[in-house]
Amino acid sequence: MSVILKVEQVNIDYNRIPALKEVSFQVESGDYIGLAGPNGAGKSTLVKAILGLEPLGAGSIELFGEQLASFSQWEKIAYLPQKHQYNQLFPASVSEVVLSGLAGLPRKAKQGAEIRIREILTELEIASEEYKLFSRLSGGQQQRVLLARALIRRPELLILDEPTTALDPQVREKFFSILSKINKEKKTTIIMVTHDTADIGRYAESLLYLDRSLVFFGLFSDFCDSKKMQDYFGDFSQHLICHQHDH
Amino acid sequence: MELLNFFQYDFLLRALIAGSLLAVLAGVLGVFLVLRKLSLIGDGLAHVSFGAVALGLLLGIYPFYISVPITALAAFLIFRLGEKAKFYGDAAIGIVSAVGIAGGVIIASLAQGFNVDLFSYLFGSLLAISWSELYFLLALTVVSLIFIIYYYRPLFALAFDETAAKALGVKVKFLNTILLLLTALTVAAAVKAVGVMLVSALLILPAATALQLAKNFKATLLMAAGFAVLSVIFGLAASLTYNLPAGASIVMASFFLFIFSYLISYLRK
Secondary structure: OOEEEEEEEEEEEEOOEEEEEEEEEEEEOOOEEEEEOOOOOOHHHHHHHHOOOOOOOEEEEEEOOEEHHHOOOHHHEEEEOOHHHOOOOOOOEHHHHHHHHHOOOOHHHHOOHHHHHHHHHHHOOOHHHOOOEHHHOOHHHHHHHHHHHHHOOOOOEEEEEOOOOOOOHHHHHHHHHHHHHHHHHOOOEEEEEOOOHHHHOOOOOEEEEEEOEEEEEEEHHHHHHOHHHHHHHOHHHHHHHHHHHHO | OHHHHHOOOHHHHHHHHHHHHHHHHHHHHHHHHHHOOOOOHHHHHHHHHHHHHHHHHHHOOOHHHHHHHHHHHHHHHHHHHHHHOOOOHHHHHHHHHHHHHHHHHHHHHHHOOOHHHHHHHHHOOHHHOOHHHHHHHHHHHHHHHHHHHHOHHHHHHHHHOHHHHHHOOOOHHHHHHHHHHHHHHHHHHHHHHHOOOOHHHHHHHHHHHHHHHOOOHHHHHHHHHHHHHHHHHHHHHHHHHHOOOHHHHHHHHHHHHHHHHHHHHHHHO
């Protein structure tokens, strides 16, 4: 397995208040990582830093062997941001939203997109919605369309920022099972931000727990046995998280 | 038939062509501005254009030639202020807009004597469009349409979700700069045609009208341009038939089209 993301000693401050402190970890190709932590822990900041949207105070980030500052292979990365950022009155059809995932890519990467869009929409069970207005779809369908927008890039690394917030449990299950399938069958590396540590443990094999600095990074099973995490959460909380994972 | 006879006159034909080019430009650019909640940028830039026209009259330079670069500069200033200063974009528009109009009023009061010329720019005169202004509009329309067609997908991604567009590798800063520049040039040209007070209507109304009916983004752009051209045709026709001011008639025609589309959209529901 090759290392596709290397984060080293990253610091980010907002008005001199540290948002991230000396965060270091590395992700290998095919990993499925849950990025968890309390509110204000720096999860979204870390994701934005990886995507080059947040300047680093110190440290370095390497993507696919290239330093972030000079990184050019953006076609290998797809991002699904938090839901509330969209203008719900935007007059876009489902196919227009999905095809916008190809924006900024070289012409070569766009070949066959018209065929691919149908395959992806069928796989995500929203093929019948292709020409409908995006704003008229349910929350769950909209998230699947945005996942399709990410997948049309055929990414090697898929980064999702709390993609299932505001989805009902049934739709959330479906969404997670789609991601598991993509990870297993296409070997797509997934980093998913969530504030629900228990939930992510049922899908992701690894957990990165952040609270401005890195609290834990490793297999979910190790997290359950970790003394450090027991101290951090207290016996009862950790028991709850790991108990849910067992089911 | 009587209306068609009007177009035997050179200046009327010029007004119709210039108005239609302006309509296509403002209609299409307006969609991007309205969707990104930048509707009032047209108003702000028009106010700057007013100050620039006053400066042109003071210096004895044809106002159009001085208002084009100054309005473009103001667009950059709005962009930079919104990006770097610690306040929202609408505050940046407000500041630049107020400075523009205050500058115009001070120059007019200092100079005295060209107030009539200056105030004719408040409500514009489409019928007084010159050949050089028409050629400028033609070039601007061609360049703008090529830009929008070539960068269609990145522009869509940017309008839909700027943060995600950045993460997709879209050159957000470059596209924002060009969009603002094209808007500034359109406003500078539109001030002569419809006046400082009505420019923003040309950018906002056709876009708002199209948004009531369109089922996708491409249709929104085409419908906005179409509604804007219709407004110019109806407005000019009303202006010639009833001896009304052209700019105000175009805006009123645009407003009636908006009401019409809103009613259709309401009945559809």
